[in-house]
Amino acid sequence: MQTLFINIKELLQIRETGIDKISGSDMAILPKIDNAYLVIENNIISDFGPMKNCPKLSDATIIDATGQVVLPTWVDSHTHIVYSGNRIQEFVDRINGLSYEEIANRGGGILNSAKKLNETLEDEIYEQSKIRLEEVMQQGTGAVEIKSGYGLTIEGELKMLRVIKRLKENYPIAIKATFLGAHAFPMEYKENHAAYIDLIINEMLPKIASENLADYIDAFLETGYFSVEETIKIMEAGRKYGLEPKIHVNQFTAIDGIKACVENGALSVDHLEIVTDEDIEVLKNSKTMPVALPSCSYFISIPYTPARKMMNAGLPLALATDYNPGTTPSGNMNFVVATACIKMKMTPEEAINAATINGAYAMGISKTHGSITKGKKANLIFTKPIMSFYQLPYAFGTNLIGKVMIEGQFI
Template identity: 90%
Template structure:
């Protein structure tokens, strides 16, 4: 089946093959064609260009999108959308003055989610999670990474990863699974860190590998959670099973975690609300993608990733939602892009690069997602008529999406 879009006001993020990420000042450039066409065959982008060069395609479904913008779907490289219930009470607790750490110390936070998850059946967990997946697809996300980490037991973690696998099998959106058994220490291991790390390495990982349930491994490398040395052990163990690291780091403190991640060739380091000059130097010329999560900063009122400093230093930067029940109960990447512009002073061009092509790099789908490139998947957002793509972050509370296409089909 062929689909031809004509009279596109702006066709954004057009790239040649072989470009997998954008860094530094290049992030300020978002290649586009005004008054363009786009041709799709089945689930693949096959041609695009100026309307004056638009081919005649007799057997195509033709859509005249005069006044509308087309761009690649968002790539959300950091989420926790498989969870049970919610943490609404903690939202109110924060309003009443409790900090993230105080809530965690009284049994809330990640341990609260783990308790609920272990009381929920796999089928019920799937039913809850698929609604969140369907929602983010409607909001323009065409590829998503999903983490475990609310099980914190062998069966709980396997349950989460099996649900992610079911979502992957039943929906057209590209999904990568990340094993995050090292999200927090269960209460029974609070004084026995080595015992829980042994459980992760010697029991969880072999079973996950035997069922081929994960693509990446993660840990919450942070003061009060997993230390640098503990995280190194987990990264090394994961790599023995072919799981590359994608690590939570520098959310609240900087404890040389980024150095350890880069040395262990992490695909990405995520959060980065606190970034030192030394961290920036370490990230330069590495393969590791820094990932900012502005919705989390917004929701729990913590500092934002210093995007301007990082980009001006020549680094790449990706944006992701961190969709989770406690600190970011939203997977709306349109809001993520707008918040990056408003609060992190990223330009619209930088923010869209960060949420598309750099997001694709951060979850290993650069070859197929993240840009309008011949041969890549036909995953596109078609906006409503707008003045320019700048309106996307400007009108941050308005749904400006007309249609979303994933794998060549409207959803």
């Protein structure tokens, strides 16, 4: 079955086959066709071009997209959308002057979410999480990575990963699962890190692998959380089960963690609010995608990733939400793109490259997602009638999404 979209005002992010990511000055270029047509066939993009070359397809369903901008759905390569309850009280505590660190030191933060998660039944966590997944799909997200990391016990971590597996089975959106047992040390292991690392490596990982519950492995490499050496152990253990690392690093401090991640073949390094010249050097000529999370910077008032400096050095950059109950209770990629433009001074072209093709690279799906390319999934955002794609970040906070298509179906 073919569907032909005609009169598309701007068709964005058109790419040849085989482009998996965009780096450095190329990020300023967002290839597009004005007044375009697009054909999808069996849920796959099969053809596109300028209207003057529009084919006559007598059997196709024809949809007129006059005034609308069409672009690939957002790829959100870093989220924690499976969780229980909320951390609204911590939000108010921060307004009243406490820092993220002070709240965590009182047993709040990640440990607060872990307590709630371990007290909640799997079905209930699924019900809470699917609402968030459905919400972000309506906001234009067509692929999402979801981490565990609020269990911190064998049962809790398995419970989270089983919920992610159910979401994968029940929704058309591409989902990758990341095992984040190394998110924080539970209270009882505060003085015995080795025992918790042993639990992760020798108890959690084998069970997770035997149920095939994870695609990637993660750790919170940060002062006061997992050290460089501890994270290396986690990465090496994951690798034995075929799990590539995607690591939280440089959120608050730079402690040479990025170097360790690159040397261990990390697919992505995420957060990067604090980035040194040395960090940039090690990322050059690596296969590791840097991922910025501007909604987190916005919500907990920490620096924004130095995107311009990194792109000037020739690096690629991806953008993701970090949707989680503590530092980013929002999964809205439209806000991420707008904030990247407004606060990180990325151009709309750079931000859209970062939120589509580079996001797809950061979750290992750029062969099928992240651009308008023949043979890729028909995962498309149709905007409301707008002046140009610049209006997306300009009118931040306004919902300009008309319709979202995932795998050829409007949702």
